[in-house]
Amino acid sequence: MKRTINHHGISLEYEFTPKPVKNINLRVRSDGSVAVSAPRWVTKGQVEEFLLARWDWLIKTRAGNLGNNMPQFGWQDGETFHLLGQPITVKHQSGSKNAAQLQENILRLTLDTPNSAQKVGEKWYDTFCVQQTALLEERVWSRFRSMGTERPTLRLRWMTSRWGSCMSKQGVITLNKRLFSLPPHLAEYVLLHEYCHLLHPDHQSGFYSLLEEFVPHRKQLDKQLKSGAYRFVR
Numbered sequence: 554m555k556r557t558i559n560h561h562g563i564s565l566e567y568e569f570t571p572k573p574v575k576n577i578n579l580r581v582r583s584d585g586s587v588a589v590s591a592p593r594w595v596t597k598g599q600v601e602e603f604l605l606a607r608w609d610w611l612i613k614t615r616a617g618n619l620g621n622n623m624p625q626f627g628w629q630d631g632e633t634f635h636l637l638g639q640p641i642t643v644k645h646q647s648g649s650k651n652a653a654q655l656q657e658n659i660l661r662l663t664l665d666t667p668n669s670a671q672k673v674g675e676k677w678y679d680t681f682c683v684q685q686t687a688l689l690e691e692r693v694w695s696r697f698r699s700m701g702t703e704r705p706t707l708r709l710r711w712m713t714s715r716w717g718s719c720m721s722k723q724g725v726i727t728l729n730k731r732l733f734s735l736p737p738h739l740a741e742y743v744l745l746h747e748y749c750h751l752l753h754p755d756h757q758s759g760f761y762s763l764l765e766e767f768v769p770h771r772k773q774l775d776k777q778l779k780s781g782a783y784r785f786v787r
């Protein structure tokens with residue numbers, strides 16, 4: 554039977570099977586799905602306690618397996634991805650002029666030929682990222698400006714292994730375009746992290762105490778960032 558456990562803002566689904574075994578057994582399959590088997594007398598609470606004791610490992614392993622097995626995103630009809638934390642489905646329609654329009658949870662791509670899906674989708678996403686960066690900057694800078702640093706320039710780029718980076722001397726912060734797949738509170742957290750680097754370029758304790766003034770529950774957010782719960786367009 555399917556069950557769900559929620560912890561620190563992450564919702565994890567697992568398949569529970571009662572079996573004539575001695576102990577609780579946990580397996581993260583290669584597709585990222587989670588399977589638990591246990592003797593019949595083990596309660597749901599005991600299973601959850603068991604999972605929570607292994608939570609960090611579980612989330613990390615699941616994210617790794619999901620990442621390895623997820624087919625590349627191609628802006629194809631019916632494909633889904635996340636935008637500001639919400640699932641969005643791509644729908645194709647043919648038309649004489651290429652266009653993209655987001656309506657509720659549907660991204661409608663009008664295509665002159667099906668081959669242009671990738672080009673039209675990426676162009677739309679680039680524009681979306683630029684708009685969202687401006688909105689994100691408004692929200693987050695208004696919280697940070699009282700620190701008295703000069704307002705940095707924000708740049709956008711595809712990055713593979715980090716959400717953002719800060720060149721404090723040059724006053725330039727680069728954000729990963731993948732940031733806009735995440736829920737707004739996580740994107741804000743990433744930008745706050747980079748703003749804090751303007752005052753503390755390293756990751757020493759001074760940096761973390763400043764960051765925690767803005768985000769006391771930052772460790773929870775770090776976990777959410779690593780959860781692998783979001784599907785990126787690239």
Ligand SMILES: [Zn+2]
Nearest residue numbers: 746747750756
């Ligand atoms: Zn950092």
